[in-house]
Amino acid sequence: MWVLGVTGGIGSGKTTVTDLFAALGITIVDADVIARHIMDPGGPALNAVIERYGEQALQADGQLNRAWLRERIFQDNDAKAWLNALTHPLIRTQIHRQLEQAASPYVILSAPLLVENKLTELCDRVLVVDVPEEVQRQRTIKRDQVSAAQVELIMQSQCSREERLAFADDVINNDVSRDALQQQVEALHQHYLVNARQAAATKEC
Incomplete structure (x- = not known):
């Protein structure tokens, strides 16, 4: 493709x-959309975030509090590096899969x-x-x-x-x-x- x-x-x-x-x-393979779904409740990425930061990283409905996490990583280079190491391999795997499945x-x-x-x-x-x-x-x-x-x-x-x-x-x-x-x-x-x-x-x- x-x-x-x-x-x-x-x-x-x-x-x-x-x-x-x-x-x-x-067909659009959107890395932002993939990154959002990587953090779906019950998945390994969100579970790792909860283990590191606790319930403060969540909204009331159990979804990731993205605004809170965004502010955290922009203030802390170590936190940003940790999050990137967690999510980038998962995101790349999904990108490859969706590119291979495209039919346009x-x-x-x-x-x-x-x-x-x-x-x-x-x-x-x-x-x-x-x-x-x-x-x-x-x-x-x-x-x-x-x-x-x-x-x-x-x-x-x-x-x-x-x-x-x-x-x-x-x-x-x-x-x-x-x-x-x-x-x-x-x-x-x-x-x-x-x-x-x-x-x-x-x-x-």
């Missing part, structure tokens, strides 16, 4: 872009930390969804109802805009109208269909 990696900093609108590709019939002409691996977690090695091409950093800040504060300080911590935990763009084979500018965004997606989709067909033909030979 020909894999397109899609990434972008927080607030870049990566999900909006992948939703447009999904509307064109492309090509498949998208969507991950905010595609570059940082070296998931680019699973991809044939990388698309970066890009907006100015100030747009990232404004969108994230409005969407997540978090402080500017917390947004800065999240952005600092991700690679810089320049570092991300250095990995890009293609770039979508998402600081535009919905129509302009749609046009960019449709043009790239046609390009990726050709790439996937060529890759399949080469493999058959």
